[in-house]
Amino acid sequence: MNGILRLASVSLIILTSLGLTACNTSDRLLDHVDKPQTAKISYINAQPNATGFYLKSVAYSSDVFDSRFRVTQLNSASASKDLTYRWIESNNESQFAIENSNSRLERVRVNKHLNHSGSY
Numbered sequence: 001m002n003g004i005l006r007l008a009s010v011s012l013i014i015l016t017s018l019g020l021t022a023c024n025t026s027d028r029l030l031d032h033v034d035k036p037q038t039a040k041i042s043y044i045n046a047q048p049n050a051t052g053f054y055l056k057s058v059a060y061s062s063d064v065f066d067s068r069f070r071v072t073q074l075n076s077a078s079a080s081k082d083l084t085y086r087w088i089e090s091n092n093e094s095q096f097a098i099e100n101s102n103s104r105l106e107r108v109r110v111n112k113h114l115n116h117s118g119s120y
Helices: 002-031
Strands: 037-041 051-057 070-074 083-087 093-100 107-113
Touching: 070 083
Parallel strands: none
Antiparallel strands: 037 083, 051 070, 051 093, 093 107
């Protein structure tokens, strides 16, 4: 019985590792796909503290709070210039998120469909 449990545990670890590797691989492939859809986005921080702004296509399996999706960090009562965001043609849904830059505990995320050549 112990042998079966050990085999099951090892199998579970291997399957989990393969799943995580596959997710990371698909995200890396997405990084190199042509992204013809664009939008101009500016960020405004109306929070009383420094805030990090994140943005990713929902086609990515990684969490939006991964550092590579961090678009900008703004101090309180400040705004960014217009930034160009690109995404693949078949997926207009993106995830926006903000994070308290001091505590990194207060986080909010929302999904939004974007229009090509739109301004936000």
